[in-house]
Amino acid sequence: MTNHPSDSREPVVRPPVTNYTRVGSLYVAATLYVMSWGTVLPLMWRTPLRLDRPAVWLCCGVVLAALLGLTWLITRAAVPGHVESRPFRRAVAWYLGVVAVGAVIVAVVGQAAYAQLAWLGTLPLICGAFAASMVSTRWGAAATIVLVPACLPITGTPGALWIFLVLGAANFLYVRLAMWIFRHVRELDAARRQIARMSIDQERSRFSRDLHDVMGRSLSSIALTCELALSVRDDAAAKDAHVRDAQRTAQRALADMRALVRGYHDIEFDTELADALVLLRTAGVFAEADGDGGADLDPAASQAAAWVIREAVTNVLKHAPAATECELTLREGVLEIVNDGVDGQAAGDGLGRGLAGLRERVEAVGGTFAAGRVGATFRVRCHFPA
Known part of the structure; x- marks a missing residue:
């Protein structure tokens, strides 16, 4: 693999094992459980409860029912994407209506029993404001604003409004902060997983391009050498020489493949240029290099230029069988490869994956790439930054 930005030697990035969304869900659920129960139960136990009266059990049952309903809503809110859903909002709306009725029942029954018991009627309202704050800032703010004046007729104590104001504001801010953290954890986790998937896709694309460029040249060379060996059946020495060349090319291709799998396949411009000239001349193409x-x-640019020469020469052999001349020039950062013998197919849309891969390599090092038919010739032109 070449050592440039698009062909990093870093190991493939695997999808993250840790599910931070799940961790965030557990965090939100645990903190909201503690906050809700930790707010309601102490207020409930601080109220003088005369357990010998049925009204006390009724009022406590309503408060515990409201708290259990809030616990269920918290559990649902901890499910990713559930807070934004319409069913959850509908469930919270129903819950607010039920706790409002429950607050009225507790206030009326408690007032009939003894005045201090009526204070329990504020606890379902606190649960309702807590649930509304999980939906959105607007819902939470509206419920908190309603909570404070609604507690006045229940308690009958104007001084208690400050207590409920502070308590409602604290719950509202805490719940919104927890939901904000949870939302951003989900977004960051989704972005992290998307980056991992993109890294894998990029690695696969790079490997596919390198496999095409490495093996395409070698297989073309082997095929050409075998054709030459078949054409000299009467000359055993020449035939053996071509077979040995094909064997060496195959061994080198095997070594290149192993290096490609390991992630350390580098090529040099001078070596590729010399091999390209030999291959073209062996195929009967008059080849010259200048610059x-x-x-x-x-x-990085030198390696990209080497890949361009390898793939361009392979395309000459594959797509321009009638080629007789090929000129390779590299001067002042401009690489140009021009060959004749272009047929209609070769002059088409860029010869598919090969030239597309070259464009990626050249642009990865900040260069520009162009390829196409110019008259009766096909030209590949790259400009690399100085």
């Missing part, structure tokens, strides 16, 4: 040899290119 400064990429002396001004940095290592």
